[in-house]
Amino acid sequence: AQSVTQLDSHVSVSEGTPVLLRCNYSSSYSPSLFWYVQHPNKGLQLLLKYTSAATLVKGINGFEAEFKKSETSFHLTKPSAHMSDAAEYFCVVSGSSNTGKLIFGQGTTLQVKP
Amino acid sequence: DSGVTQTPKHLITATGQRVTLRCSPRSGDLSVYWYQQSLDQGLQFLIQYYNGEERAKGNILERFSAQQFPDLHSELNLSSLELGDSALYFCASSAPRTGSHEQFFGPGTRLTVL
Numbered sequence: 264a265q266s267v268t269q270l271d272s273h274v275s276v277s278e279g280t281p282v283l284l285r286c287n288y289s290s291s292y293s294p295s296l297f298w299y300v301q302h303p304n305k306g307l308q309l310l311l312k313y314t315s316a317a318t319l320v321k322g323i324n325g326f327e328a329e330f331k332k333s334e335t336s337f338h339l340t341k342p343s344a345h346m347s348d349a350a351e352y353f354c355v356v357s358g359s360s361n362t363g364k365l366i367f368g369q370g371t372t373l374q375v376k377p
Numbered sequence: 378d379s380g381v382t383q384t385p386k387h388l389i390t391a392t393g394q395r396v397t398l399r400c401s402p403r404s405g406d407l408s409v410y411w412y413q414q415s416l417d418q419g420l421q422f423l424i425q426y427y428n429g430e431e432r433a434k435g436n437i438l439e440r441f442s443a444q445q446f447p448d449l450h451s452e453l454n455l456s457s458l459e460l461g462d463s464a465l466y467f468c469a470s471s472a473p474r475t476g477s478h479e480q481f482f483g484p485g486t487r488l489t490v491l
Contacts, residue, residue: 363478365410367421
């Protein structure tokens with residue numbers, strides 16, 4: 264069975280400093296992995312995706328993530344946080360190779376301080 | 378804007394009632410997924426339809442049902458509503474035969490059961 268664990272429920276950084284949101288996954292097959300972002304009272308927006316191509320994945324708004332099979336990790340990073348990055352971030356794994364249903368982590372709230 | 382539309386945006390109703398949530402997928406997408414986001418359960422997959430047929434089922438209660446119509450829009454029916462059904466319900470769609478299982482989410486319907 265597939266699962267995903269976000270290691271921090273809340274991360275606080277200062278504007279202009281790096282962001283690291285940690286995610287570990289478990290999968291019985293080669294997974295597709297995603298990071299989605301949810302701003303307050305908004306829907307879910309795809310930040311980036313890994314689908315067994317390059318292990319370093321670049322997304323929107325300067326975010327990137329590195330797929331590390333040996334560590335079963337897919338951490339999200341950004342070199343310099345912006346106030347507009349404050350949101351809820353979800354690490355997501357595809358739940359099945361056939362159906363495409365997604366399994367979401369519990370989410371990490373990113374706070375950006377001025 | 379993901380191209381996925383959901384109506385209504387907000388729904389307030391009483392316990393024991395029945396409601397219908399509607400979703401229109403992106404043009405050309407054959408798969409529709411329903412997810413529930415609540416404070417205690419997080420984001421959970423409910424059900425998937427592909428071109429009118431049920432493809433996968435998740436943690437969907439027996440009081441809930443869904444269908445996908447020939448024009449590919451989908452409806453989620455929630456009956457005998459309980460206070461605990463209050464949540465944000467998302468619909469997502471994905472393109473046919475893509476290996477990445479990338480899904481595009483609508484803005485959600487916020488259901489409040491009083």
